[in-house]
Amino acid sequence: MKHARLQPALIGEHPSMVALRQLIARVARSRANTVLIYGETGTGKGLAARMLHALSDRAGAEFMDINCAAIPAELLESELFGHERGAFTGAVSKKEGLIEAANGGTVFLDEVRELDHVMQAKILTLLDTRRFRRVGAVSPIDVDVRFIAATNKVLLGEVKAGRFRDDLYYRLQVIAINIPPLRERGDDIFLIAEHCLAKYNEHHGSRMRHLDDDVRAVFRSYQWPGNVRELENLLERICLLEDGERVRIEHLPARILREVGRAPAAEAAAATALPERGFHAATRAYQASLVTQALARAGGNLAAAAKTLGLTRHALRHQMAKLGIAGAGSD
Structure with a gap:
């Protein structure tokens, strides 16, 4: 698998990343209908879910990316399961839900721990029966989807705290994938x-x-x-x-x-000056460092350096003279 075909979060030659990609490929080809992805924020849980979908025989169908934390709880059921006309105020027509639209494909429940207990129960029923009802409907709808859930928290801790159903946890935990932090x-x-x-x-x-x-x-x-x-x-x-x-x-x-213990040059200069010469010397060292850095970045151009520092060219020249910084540069 070449790096060029991967997104940044899944690039790497570290043994943990090689093993991760191998595991994703193996799970993608399996018949597993539920997968749980763990990983800190920013590690690439969504990319891993998309890779699972892309390498599976479901790749030709829809991949529905659902952020459980971003949809208000009162709207989530309708978004996921759809609704019938007249099911509630504002339901002026029948609506297909995201799960129904993903039939044959993959549903990715990002931040699954954010589901409230009511929705957790409904998702559990769907996982167990492979069917659901639209809001306001009588007849159930059969569906064939793979569910991938993701969380940046250890779900077992959420279970012990009473915030996540243990039966849903064990249903999702059949195959767990951990993405290592950078x-x-x-x-x-x-x-x-x-x-x-x-x-x-x-x-x-x-x-x-x-x-x-x-x-x-x-x-x-x-x-x-x-x-x-x-x-x-x-x-x-x-x-x-x-x-x-x-x-x-x-x-x-x-x-x-x-x-990482590498204070910026201006801070280091001020810190060095303070114990030996006091506040005024430290302040002067700090100002000199700021002006010097600005001039260096601007290639000696006074106008550009002054703009960076929020000064006029005249004020910058005055500061350079006061601080003993040579070179007028070019305007």
Whole structure:
């Protein structure tokens, strides 16, 4: 399976990702009608569900992606099961539900733990009988779908807390797939980063192709609470806002640098100055660092550096003279 055919979240050569892709392929070809996917936010649970569908003999039918947390509880039953005309106020015509529309295909229940107990019971009945009723209907409808549920919480803990039905949990838990967090995937982070840079270069017309060595060190040390999604968003922002062909450490957010013990240059300069010379020296060092960084990014262009700092060119020149920073640059 080549990386080019995969989305970023499923790219990787770490043993855990190789095993994950093998498991997805095996489950996809099986007759299993329920699959439960675990994974932290941003690991790619939805992509794994789509891969399960695409590799199965159901690929020619619909894949219905349903975010259980995004649909109000009072509307969810009608969305899933449909309704008959006159079933409730506003039901002016018969409506086919998402499950019926997915007949022969796959229904993906993302954040399944957000279902209330009433809907949990209805889903359990559907899984057991393979039939359901539209809201306001008398006759049941038979349906053949594979249900894939996903959660970023350990469902057994939700069961013990009384928030999730134990019978539905065991019905969904027949086959469980765990997606590892990015921080546990070693050098896969660099394969994903390269893939993302190539994608965003093509999409945005940028030229970022490489990660500096100190950036690679930060990427390996950072915990990535938002996982692959966080990495993708960071690299897209850099491709949009920064110039050049290399991702440099100054392109990274200060919060990431602080978390891995690499304080931004301005903060480091101020911290160094403070114990020895006090508040005013620290402030001066901080200001000098800001001006120097802005000038470097602007290639010495005063107008561009001033705009970055929110100053006029005259004010920037005044600050440079006060701070002892040489070079008028070009306007």
